[in-house]
Amino acid sequence: MTDVAVIGAGVTGSAVARELSRYDLEIVVLEKESDVCEGTSKANSGIVHSGYDAKPGTYKARFNVEGNRLIHELSKELDFPFKENGSLVLALEEDGRAGLEELLERGRKNGVPGLRIVERDELKKMEPNVSDSAVCALYAPTGGVVCPFNMNIALAENAADNGVTFRFNTEVTSIEKKNDEEGRGYYRIETTGGHVDARIVVNAAGVYADVFHNMVSGDRIHITPRKGQYCLMDKTAGGIVSHTLFQLPTKLGKGVLVTPTVHGNLMAGPTADDVDDKEDTSTTAAGLDTVLSRGALSVVSMPRMTITSFAGLRAHEDGGDFIIGEVKDAPGFIDAAGIESPGLTAAPAIGVYIAGLIRDILKPCEKEDFIGTRKGIPSMALADEEERKALIEADPAYSHVICRCELVTEGEIRNAITRTLGATTVDGVKRRTRAGMGRCQAGFCLARTIPILAELLGKSEEEITKSGAGSYYINGNIKDEL
């Protein structure tokens, strides 16, 4: 009998697992994909929201503000890229001022520090390339940008370092409430890789969280996948803005953000369109047009330097708030459902809260040997001269550049594959090291990354995939079919 089964190795599930790993518990994370960070967690804005947006009193408001505070510390403890660049909500017409004041008031109620409205002159000084139609803006100094991949990966790695088991390619097919011989309740979770019995189930299944909730509860919830499309631009465009620029919603729609990413690219998005298919992460011509044209409203001139575009699905629950906590008619089944924006920011706080609930139920001992920190993969691109020298001296593979656009070396890729919860796919290497994330989008390094994966995983190159079963690259040898 496992103490806790967490469904989903996204950022929420990984944050819960990491907090729970402080205790002497047997914990398993079940993930249908081949890696952590494969769903909503990998395709979002990468924004650490300050917390003025959510209605006071909601879970969104509470966990956003707490999560923002936690990420500041956590990014140091777990060594993932985070930058407090501050955010600005732009009023693009004069009658937007009232809307900004409303957000300001809401933010104050939510406990967001440092909020204030900046007038045009100051705004232009803060952001020289801001659109001429921006009248004023709400400035939130605690807003930030984070690497959503490495935040998720860091939480999961640290959980694994503290004894949590991650089971990938393991899709949950049914959950049933049972009682053991002593009459204690537990859940039997059937998966594509056999069953798991657990005292506590944490439902962190993203857009699928309603499916699992409804397997155990009569009090049904309903999640709509809400598609958000993005365009990511070249690093040479990254410097046109330094803050994250939101738009105050207008009659034209909800607005699109323009932000530097933590790695220095420029990003615009997202759209917001409800879809039926929980797997529909396709971009559309109309969506990408919207991203670029709406984004262009925030800046003097939008660079035409897209290097990639993508879409993610937010898990929007009908009630509009996060659903967090033990399900009333299913004791021991704990939801972390409806985690849409500001879910990335909120995840660490949700992790702490849910771990607290489980601690109160199972009353475990705290581990004495809990490892509170984790070291990321060294980055040649970010290292200074002395650090570079030291890395190469320790391992000459750090001198061998695989990804030229992002200056990622063989040493980093080997590290990414061989470390705790190491990468097993090309996308896994990419998200851990940035190999293939530059302006040529893996045109050069793909063929150099696959052999390293094959070597270290003891597989043939044919078996190496982009992101799990079916997404193979190489299809035999030349002359095979002649």
Place this chain on the structure above:
Amino acid sequence: MTDMKKDLVIIGGGPAGLSAAVSASREGAEDILIIERDTRLGGILNQCIHNGFGLHTFKEELTGPEYADRYIRQVEDGKIPYMLDTMVVDLAYDDGSGDKIITAMNAKDGLFTISAKAVILAMGCRERPRGALNIPGFRPSGIYSAGTAQYYVNMEGRMPGRKVVILGSGDIGLIMARRMTYEGAKVLCVAELQPYSGGLKRNIVQCLDDFGIPLLLSHTVVDIKGKKRLEGVTIAEVDENRKPIPGTEVFYECDTLLLSCGLIPENELSGKLGVRMNGVTGGAYVNESLETSVPGVYACGNVLHVHDLVDYVSGEADMAGKNAAAFILGRTGTDDGNVINIKTENGVRYSVPSVVRPALMGNTLTVRFRVGNEYRDKDLAVYLNGKQLMRLPKRVMAPGEMEQIVLVKSKVEEIIAASEAKEHEVVIRVEDKA
């Protein structure tokens, strides 16, 4: 203090770097170093195993590796030093000495610095990715740049897929249509957004027509299907604004999409050095000596502007090597202050070089450029200070074929002598037939 001192460092050991090294050495430069990031010299030529190289330079048809070998042998014979598996990570200008400081790394020497009197930028180019085209749809495996597919098939003997659609009619895409067919893959079609091909006419004939592969002009990919491996693409016709025409969509079931939609000069290092860049070519602005805005820094080959033929790369690099040698040896000649700015208009997109100091040009100077559209039965007109220098009738001009004119020094000097000013202007433009 740097770890090493050199007269001339050439960054890149592909066709441009090799030719530049051979020429600089021939002109008397002695202390040269070629830095190559790959495991062998030759650059992209190593994976271009088809023939057709060298018709201009050697008057024979060579394969890519054979063409490279001609230059590699000269480098070996001339004992020109080179480093392999070595990546240049930084490039800086020392204001005091005028030296260029190169930071590089490899497994043997670790991270090290070199100061050089002159540098030749010969880093080549890379392919435009899917994102730059903003093609909507899913993001499965099976979408490759044509060059990646070429690497797989020719260098690794591996098949990147079996049923192929190619987007973009750049030369590598055309070459790969034939290559994949040779290896038993089925190439369904080549779709090209523009109403004209991006590649050489000879490649369309030899790589598509001869194999019955349709070239769909004014077509593009509008959707990509497949969550894991590519399952198919939807291709639609586009109107004169390059927008898909509703109702023309056709689905092609395929496991592979190759992209051959243009090349981008690889200029990260040039940017670090503060070289002034041309937004049209993606390469540096250069003068008649192929010198960039940073004194003693030269550029040639595809890092300067994308070429169609390696022969032209070699020729251009030869000139860069010669001028870099002259710079090192203090033989650049005396400038008289006259400057000719080359202005391109009316269909001509750019020129290399963009500035000419007539006192420092050779007896003739080749100026290369591209047009921005397909033109039939037009004239290419060249003016100097408003006076017509030449007028060349052209049956066909297309963006996929680089054009060139030759400026004759004696004629140029004759015209500028008639002007009081030191600043002059050459205009290159497409005009209706005279």
